[in-house]
Amino acid sequence: MKSHLFIVIALAAGVLAGCKEGSNEAVPAAMDVIMTRTSIRSFNGEAVPREQLETILKAGMAAPSAMNVQPWRFVVLTDKDRIAELFGGGFRPEAYTSAGAIIIVCGQTKYMRKPWGQPDAPEEPAENIFWYEDCSAAAENILLAAHALGLGAVWTAGYPAMERVAPLAEALGIPEDVTPLCIIPIGVPAENPAPKDKWNPDNIHWDKW
């Protein structure tokens, strides 16, 4: 009996050790996800289930946006032939062709608003000068959500590198007032790089520059 008791105590201790510390488990887990996310550029080719893609896109749409305009639009590529056609001949093609899906985060560069100080005037299109910041926040949420789900992803350049943006927008039939910000391949990682330690206290200026 004593040995049984000992085993049960040992089990309980093991379970305790497996639990996150503190009263709010979300703290270490979310910080873990932020701190261990790193760029994955090689995938095993498996498709990403639509449900997971929608979870990831929900995270993207949970980002903040200036005046809550929500300028993000997403083109999601899951067709392998289409992906190979679009990215197979470019820079680091395997990062795209081995992915299970590609999310192209785009931004609507105009929005409808009433002219300033004219509450009775009709709405008219205005430039959204913050679209690329809002869409960048959405892109970061997408990377974090993919990592939280055990998938890998990498932010690859779009805007303002127009030599990459323009042909892609044309090939996909993206309207003129929407601009691809970045191209994010997502999939089951086929590599396991250590996250970079980018902590640098010299980047912080306390109370003045």
Place this chain on the structure above:
Amino acid sequence: MKSHLFIVIALAAGVLAGCKEGSNEAVPAAMDVIMTRTSIRSFNGEAVPREQLETILKAGMAAPSAMNVQPWRFVVLTDKDRIAELFGGGFRPEAYTSAGAIIIVCGQTKYMRKPWGQPDAPEEPAENIFWYEDCSAAAENILLAAHALGLGAVWTAGYPAMERVAPLAEALGIPEDVTPLCIIPIGVPAENPAPKDKWNPDNIHWDKW
């Protein structure tokens, strides 16, 4: 002895129930943090401990950046008088003056590199066309980390609204090749708004626009 054994088993079961389900606790917790973050513009005035600010800044510096340039720089204001002086007379002053600290996320707009295709040439300064995207990803990590720690925060506009950026940069002595991207008040929330549900399937274009 049997009753002791029973108590230990009950304790072990209780501990197990307190753990998140599934093999990866980070998934629900990190998604929770992403989905429940919302803008907080009213704080109770309490200071944010330096240790928490450093945790939040670590999250910022864990963002991805184009070519791993890490262009982010941070001015952290904790002095209440200085905060009142800088923001007390502007738009929505209470969002700043009630905060425990303010993080101004800035970007170094140039970086040193060798001219393309000249590996033996000396490095020279080049424009970093991606600085505001990298710094936006850092800003989103900062908002998420603050929320994960139980604090509130809000992204308020800087770049490219130069009428806000230029006087702030001058007042803080920020160098010419560094630009304030956004101003993030952080503190203990004095309001508890429901997170917005921004899920909109119309924002998603599957396999083509």
